[in-house]
Amino acid sequence: MTEKQIYIVGAGPGDEKLITVRGKELLEQADLVIYAGSLVNPKVLEYTKGECIDSYGLTLDETTELIVNAVNDGKFVVRLQSGDPALYGSIVEQVEEMKKYGIKAVRVPGVSSVFAVAAALETQFTLNNVSDSLIITRPAGTTLDVDQIEEFSEMGATMAIFLGTQKIESIMERVRCPKTTPVAVVYHASWDDEKIIRGTVEDISEKVKEAGIKRSAMIIIGDVVDPVNYEKSYLYGVKQGPLD
Numbered sequence: 001m002t003e004k005q006i007y008i009v010g011a012g013p014g015d016e017k018l019i020t021v022r023g024k025e026l027l028e029q030a031d032l033v034i035y036a037g038s039l040v041n042p043k044v045l046e047y048t049k050g051e052c053i054d055s056y057g058l059t060l061d062e063t064t065e066l067i068v069n070a071v072n073d074g075k076f077v078v079r080l081q082s083g084d085p086a087l088y089g090s091i092v093e094q095v096e097e098m099k100k101y102g103i104k105a106v107r108v109p110g111v112s113s114v115f116a117v118a119a120a121l122e123t124q125f126t127l128n129n130v131s132d133s134l135i136i137t138r139p140a141g142t143t144l145d146v147d148q149i150e151e152f153s154e155m156g157a158t159m160a161i162f163l164g165t166q167k168i169e170s171i172m173e174r175v176r177c178p179k180t181t182p183v184a185v186v187y188h189a190s191w192d193d194e195k196i197i198r199g200t201v202e203d204i205s206e207k208v209k210e211a212g213i214k215r216s217a218m219i220i221i222g223d224v225v226d227p228v229n230y231e232k233s234y235l236y237g238v239k240q241g242p243l244d
């Protein structure tokens with residue numbers, strides 16, 4: 001008996017050229033694509049001739065039922081997540097559900113929006129003498145009771161805050177880094193309508209409000225947003241050291 005399986009594919013950040021070759025090939029073969037809402041660019045869906053269903057507003061049970069019925073009908077199913085499925089997706093619980101029906105899920109990584117944001121800002125999240133670490137986090141909200149934004153902001157690391165645009169004012173009030181720390185908000189990184197707002201902890205929320213950005217954006221906090229006093233990389237011979 002052939003094993004029943006589906007593919008969980010990262011769609012990338014938006015630009016349809018930023019899906020992996022494997023992801024595109026799987027979309028081309030798919031009979032059914034269940035995609036995760038407005039953050040999957042419709043241009044990516046043009047790679048498939050299969051039926052496309054938006055999972056926005058569907059419960060886990062409803063999504064599972066759709067997948068199980070399609071697989072049992074012999075269809076090739078792709079679950080398409082924005083960016084990379086490993087960040088703020090709901091993959092583990094979906095895979096658990098499918099296992100109950102004997103369906104295996106094969107995962108195909110994608111380019112997370114966090115990397116499209118670095119490209120848009122023309123910076124690095126880790127930069128010698130500025131920041132050696134990146135904290136990926138999100139503020140508390142409907143599906144998260146307590147966050148660690150305040151504690152993280154004391155660590156001197158770059159912070160990438162997902163799912164936080166609507167709460168930007170309170171986030172900026174809560175962070176414990178200097179008010180002059182550079183902040184950028186990137187809307188729809190890699191999409192045709194990408195927007196970048198730059199400011200500081202002090203003034204970014206006002207600028208974001210003026211720009212009318214309420215969602216589909218990422219907040220980056222840290223000196224890497226405006227890299228001035230960085231040290232050149234050891235890789236290029238300024239200081240030689242082991243390249244581990």
Ligand SMILES: C[S@@+](CC[C@H](N)C(=O)[O-])C[C@H]1O[C@@H](n2cnc3c(N)ncnc32)[C@H](O)[C@@H]1O
Pocket residue numbers: 013014039081082083084085086087088089111112113114116117161162163164186187188189190191215216217218219
């Ligand atoms: C449910 S999370 C999904 C993240 C996705 N798995 C990823 O790796 O990019 C949705 C959040 O990701 C961020 N996001 C997704 N796509 C984005 C883009 N193209 N530009 C900026 N932020 C984006 C926003 O913070 C948005 O609220």
